[in-house]
Amino acid sequence: MSEALGRPHFGTDHPIGVAVLGMGNVGTEVVRILREHADDLRSRAGAPVVLRGVAVRRLGVDRGIPDELLTTDAEALVARDDVDLVVEVMGGIDPARKLILAALNGGKSVITANKALLADYTGELAGAAERSRADLYFEAAVAGAIPVVRPLIQSLSGDRVNRVVGIVNGTTNFILSAMDETGADYDETLQEATRLGYAEADPTADVEGYDAAAKAAILASLAFHTRVTAADVYREGIARITGEDLETAAAVGCTVKLLAICERVPGELPPEEGGKDRISVRVYPALIPRKHPLSSVTGAFNAVVVEAENAGRLMFYGQGAGGAPTASAVMGDLVMAARNKFFGGRAPGESVYAELPIAPIGDTPTRYHVNLKVADRTGVLQAVAGEFAEHGVSISTVRQEGHDEGARLVVVTHHAPESALADTVAALAERESVTSVTSVLRLEGTEE
Amino acid sequence: MSEALGRPHFGTDHPIGVAVLGMGNVGTEVVRILREHADDLRSRAGAPVVLRGVAVRRLGVDRGIPDELLTTDAEALVARDDVDLVVEVMGGIDPARKLILAALNGGKSVITANKALLADYTGELAGAAERSRADLYFEAAVAGAIPVVRPLIQSLSGDRVNRVVGIVNGTTNFILSAMDETGADYDETLQEATRLGYAEADPTADVEGYDAAAKAAILASLAFHTRVTAADVYREGIARITGEDLETAAAVGCTVKLLAICERVPGELPPEEGGKDRISVRVYPALIPRKHPLSSVTGAFNAVVVEAENAGRLMFYGQGAGGAPTASAVMGDLVMAARNKFFGGRAPGESVYAELPIAPIGDTPTRYHVNLKVADRTGVLQAVAGEFAEHGVSISTVRQEGHDEGARLVVVTHHAPESALADTVAALAERESVTSVTSVLRLEGTEE
Numbered sequence: 001m002s003e004a005l006g007r008p009h010f011g012t013d014h015p016i017g018v019a020v021l022g023m024g025n026v027g028t029e030v031v032r033i034l035r036e037h038a039d040d041l042r043s044r045a046g047a048p049v050v051l052r053g054v055a056v057r058r059l060g061v062d063r064g065i066p067d068e069l070l071t072t073d074a075e076a077l078v079a080r081d082d083v084d085l086v087v088e089v090m091g092g093i094d095p096a097r098k099l100i101l102a103a104l105n106g107g108k109s110v111i112t113a114n115k116a117l118l119a120d121y122t123g124e125l126a127g128a129a130e131r132s133r134a135d136l137y138f139e140a141a142v143a144g145a146i147p148v149v150r151p152l153i154q155s156l157s158g159d160r161v162n163r164v165v166g167i168v169n170g171t172t173n174f175i176l177s178a179m180d181e182t183g184a185d186y187d188e189t190l191q192e193a194t195r196l197g198y199a200e201a202d203p204t205a206d207v208e209g210y211d212a213a214a215k216a217a218i219l220a221s222l223a224f225h226t227r228v229t230a231a232d233v234y235r236e237g238i239a240r241i242t243g244e245d246l247e248t249a250a251a252v253g254c255t256v257k258l259l260a261i262c263e264r265v266p267g268e269l270p271p272e273e274g275g276k277d278r279i280s281v282r283v284y285p286a287l288i289p290r291k292h293p294l295s296s297v298t299g300a301f302n303a304v305v306v307e308a309e310n311a312g313r314l315m316f317y318g319q320g321a322g323g324a325p326t327a328s329a330v331m332g333d334l335v336m337a338a339r340n341k342f343f344g345g346r347a348p349g350e351s352v353y354a355e356l357p358i359a360p361i362g363d364t365p366t367r368y369h370v371n372l373k374v375a376d377r378t379g380v381l382q383a384v385a386g387e388f389a390e391h392g393v394s395i396s397t398v399r400q401e402g403h404d405e406g407a408r409l410v411v412v413t414h415h416a417p418e419s420a421l422a423d424t425v426a427a428l429a430e431r432e433s434v435t436s437v438t439s440v441l442r443l444e445g446t447e448e
Numbered sequence: 449m450s451e452a453l454g455r456p457h458f459g460t461d462h463p464i465g466v467a468v469l470g471m472g473n474v475g476t477e478v479v480r481i482l483r484e485h486a487d488d489l490r491s492r493a494g495a496p497v498v499l500r501g502v503a504v505r506r507l508g509v510d511r512g513i514p515d516e517l518l519t520t521d522a523e524a525l526v527a528r529d530d531v532d533l534v535v536e537v538m539g540g541i542d543p544a545r546k547l548i549l550a551a552l553n554g555g556k557s558v559i560t561a562n563k564a565l566l567a568d569y570t571g572e573l574a575g576a577a578e579r580s581r582a583d584l585y586f587e588a589a590v591a592g593a594i595p596v597v598r599p600l601i602q603s604l605s606g607d608r609v610n611r612v613v614g615i616v617n618g619t620t621n622f623i624l625s626a627m628d629e630t631g632a633d634y635d636e637t638l639q640e641a642t643r644l645g646y647a648e649a650d651p652t653a654d655v656e657g658y659d660a661a662a663k664a665a666i667l668a669s670l671a672f673h674t675r676v677t678a679a680d681v682y683r684e685g686i687a688r689i690t691g692e693d694l695e696t697a698a699a700v701g702c703t704v705k706l707l708a709i710c711e712r713v714p715g716e717l718p719p720e721e722g723g724k725d726r727i728s729v730r731v732y733p734a735l736i737p738r739k740h741p742l743s744s745v746t747g748a749f750n751a752v753v754v755e756a757e758n759a760g761r762l763m764f765y766g767q768g769a770g771g772a773p774t775a776s777a778v779m780g781d782l783v784m785a786a787r788n789k790f791f792g793g794r795a796p797g798e799s800v801y802a803e804l805p806i807a808p809i810g811d812t813p814t815r816y817h818v819n820l821k822v823a824d825r826t827g828v829l830q831a832v833a834g835e836f837a838e839h840g841v842s843i844s845t846v847r848q849e850g851h852d853e854g855a856r857l858v859v860v861t862h863h864a865p866e867s868a869l870a871d872t873v874a875a876l877a878e879r880e881s882v883t884s885v886t887s888v889l890r891l892e893g894t895e896e
Binding site: 033154158317318336340 | 491492599602603604605606607741756758760764765777781783788791792794
């Protein structure tokens with residue numbers, strides 16, 4: 001074994017102590033791997049990696065590990081002198097935030113899977129890590145086992161990322177895939193997902209897009225070297241998606257996915273004239289063509305597509321949730337953090353130098369796919385088309401279909417600022433010849 | 449900017465000097481990015497990243513950069529005091545090997561895209577890096593822009609990889625995709641690929657699988673923490689694949705891909721009884737089902753599937769070659785190496801502690817898809833089936849087809865040791881009732 005580089009460093013046999021906070025699905029797997037694969041971990045980290053304790057909410061439950069490893073006093077566990085690394089897999093903002101800060105302030109490196117916390121407090125946590133020269137790792141916070149955080153921070157650090165589009169929430173993807181397959185409606189499918197364990201008893205965080213928005217904030221921060229928080233993310237959930245939306249999608253060779261989209265919006269002036277790029281970060285269900293690589297990502301799987309100036313289009317695919325896959329990501333970070341303790345390295349810190357402004361959703365160019373019920377008489381198509389033109393929105397295709405209670409128009413636009421599209425739809429709804437706006441969905445993943 | 453950690457370290461304005469060896473497709477792009485994106489690179493690396501010089505084979509060609517940056521004396525460039533990082537993108541074994549060793553021995557970190565060199569000399573190079581505490585990075589050596597090396601070394605360092613299967617050679621994938629689409633034969637398609645610039649004038653390294661074998665050796669070394677060299681890789685190229693093979697493949701819902709396969713072959717005894725896993729590393733064209741994620745990777749694209757105990761199945765997809773994509777991978781490594789120079793970190797070194805033995809190809813379980821022309825008389829099927837049974841090979845399906853010049857049998861086996869399969873085919877060829885063995889292809893990517 002080589003000499004240690006930098007500080008702090010230990011002899012080869014000086015173990016690296018680990019505290020695990022939380023013993024749910026992920027924590028249980030982390031503890032299992034730490035115990036079952038101790039030999040491999042020792043060889044890979046450079047020193048023995050030893051579990052010092054696990055903080056749980058209550059004792060007296062058989063968790064398959066010696067009682068003396070369990071404690072309800074997370075604070076005392078984090079503060080122990082023989083704890084060098086803290087794995088936070090309890091979730092939630094408090095007390096996770098306080099415990100992580102205590103660990104970092106004490107010079108202990110932290111591995112966390114806590115997207116909600118990171119989406120709002122990365123700045124604070126990264127600052128604490130920086131001050132005490134500790135590491136803050138969080139590969140597990142986005143897309144479970146799929147390496148996305150590390151590729152964005154490290155592999156693409158010499159490139160210019162233009163877009164990140166991901167399916168990063170397994171629950172909603174399971175529901176939308178099932179609706180696409182069975183033709184069933186949202187409520188029914190959500191019930192089935194809950195029954196099968198793909199949705200939680202309170203599914204709000206997933207189906208309303210909060211979970212995806214937190215992940216989008218993290219991805220955008222990394223991709224654009226800019227601090228982005230959950231509040232910067234425009235968000236719509238999937239609760240209003242109907243079986244009919246999926247039928248309509250299928251009719252035009254598309255499916256519906258809840259997408260997390262992080263996009264560079266070029267400045268109106270070129271950079272040499274002081275134009276500055278802005279970024280758009282948004283989460284909503286959208287139509288994507290069936291030939292788009294994300295359309296075949298079904299069920300609880302996750303995938304992230306990254307488009308960069310030199311790398312071109314990359315895709316990362318795998319299991320985005322679940323105890324063992326998430327633990328795999330935690331353990332990779334843990335081995336790296338342990339190596340750094342041993343060899344004296346450092347994880348790359350937060351990089352927010354670019355400080356790109358967030359473009360309001362209204363300014364963001366999107367495409368709309370609008371379903372209208374209209375009066376079945378001449379001149380209606382012309383009137384509808386006129387409304388789009390008046391708002392400066394260019395139409396890509398219009399399909400007219402006869403219907404029992406009148407005609408139906410399906411209009412697909414070219415890219416236009418979201419506000420112009422929304423205004424057009426609002427104006428259409430007011431028109432006497434438009435019986436109703438049946439559905440409005442954005443269209444993503446097209447070249448135009 | 450934070451205080452520097454460890455040594456060597458510089459003030460914020462002390463630039464990090466870069467030497468680029470070779471100015472082909474990749475070198476040209478690296479130089480362009482270094483010059484065009486100097487501001488971003490400075491912000492990301494922590495200090496200015498400055499190009500000190502580019503070693504080229506001959507001067508007097510306009511390369512769009514100031515003459516004083518060009519030199520034919522690579523050795524002197526590497527030795528310059530103001531060079532901290534060396535990017536080797538010249539390819540070939542010598543003088544690349546000598547130059548990289550000189551750089552590492554001088555404490556300079558090296559970023560290389562040289563798979564052929566790494567496949568045979570990683571041990572030597574990593575040893576030199578270790579002794580002088582320099583970094584050796586090589587993300588660009590496998591699958592171009594696609595982050596695969598870093599995910600295997602870092603993200604999966606806490607997991608147990610069981611299998612890596614990749615399409616890692618763009619030339620052969622372009623040829624096989626074109627044959628699949630057009631029905632054209634190998635020679636014709638190779639000519640077209642050469643004309644379009646997808647195959648080199650001497651295509652041997654690509655079509656005979658040497659390039660893929662070098663990458664397989666690198667991937668296997670990382671996945672299994674074991675030193676694997678090109679000589680350990682069983683290799684077959686695509687030159688014998690016919691248009692008929694692709695037709696046959698299509699008939700059974702498959703396509704043909706040149707695969708690099710790195711697989712853990714479990715020991716016959718369980719680990720607790722001293723059984724030790726072995727690894728099989730091989731490159732050959734194989735049938736894969738059209739529903740397998742690798743089957744839709746067409747043209748010059750690359751993809752790598754990694755299966756790990758906890759992470760499950762991951763896939764990485766993108767552009768596996770070309771100047772800009774490969775340069776993206778080089779630049780990511782370069783920023784990390786520069787950060788390490790500035791902040792005093794270290795790249796993870798070589799990890800070969802597991803020392804798993806290489807299983808001979810004969811021991812490796814594979815499946816065969818065998819096409820036979822047989823005499824059109826009763827009892828032939830029984831005789832053929834008997835030959836498989838005699839070699840202990842279990843048959844999955846047999847399809848019998850009438851034909852002008854006799855009957856045809858298509859036999860698909862279950863998994864069996866490669867040697868038993870090869871022996872069966874050899875014995876069949878000797879049988880009087882078998883007119884000819886038309887084709888033998890392995891079948892991969894099935895669950896069995």
